[in-house]
Amino acid sequence: AQKVTQAQTEISVVEKEDVTLDCVYETRDTTYYLFWYKQPPSGELVFLIRRNSFDEQNEISGRYSWNFQKSTSSFNFTITASQVVDSAVYFCALHDFGGSQGNLIFGKGTKLSVKP
């Protein structure tokens, strides 16, 4: 069965610290997509990244970087030099197709608090 596990419920760091949010997924499909979304206190879901199962290259976007490792079914997200504005709930999600159109399966989220 498809599943996304974000074992860290809450993380608190001090500004400028680096922080890594963990994501482990389960799927039987060989073709799937992984996502990260940010949910700030205002409540909307903000798309951060999409990665397909055939592309294991790590990605960096400014202070954000993602480490995709198929061998461990993990897609971890690192924020370098965290800022107060990074405070939010971060969701990892899996889209596989399970023989049908499929849909996004979300993890339970990790609440990140960055203190000044």
Add this chain to the structure above:
Amino acid sequence: EPEVTQTPSHQVTQMGQEVILRCVPISNHLYFYWYRQILGQKVEFLVSFYNNEISEKSEIFDDQFSVERPDGSNFTLKIRSTKLEDSAMYFCASSEILTDGYTFGSGTRLTVV
């Protein structure tokens, strides 16, 4: 940047009343979705819609729920007889192709009293 627009942002309704949540997906998108998030919990899939029909629905999406695309732009979620446990944030999303990242709307917070 194109947006998915949801209205209203917050709706309070009495138990047993019907509610319609409205969404305007991005204009060239073909796939539409509703998700919900009970306060403090994870985001859950409700239904997907393509080519004017439901493609897939979850166990949550029972007979009390329906979706419609009444014209070329709107995509609605109707809850016929609301229950207290329907209180949640409801997100509409759309995507241009099946494997694209979804663009989510900013959500409608539904409170059933």
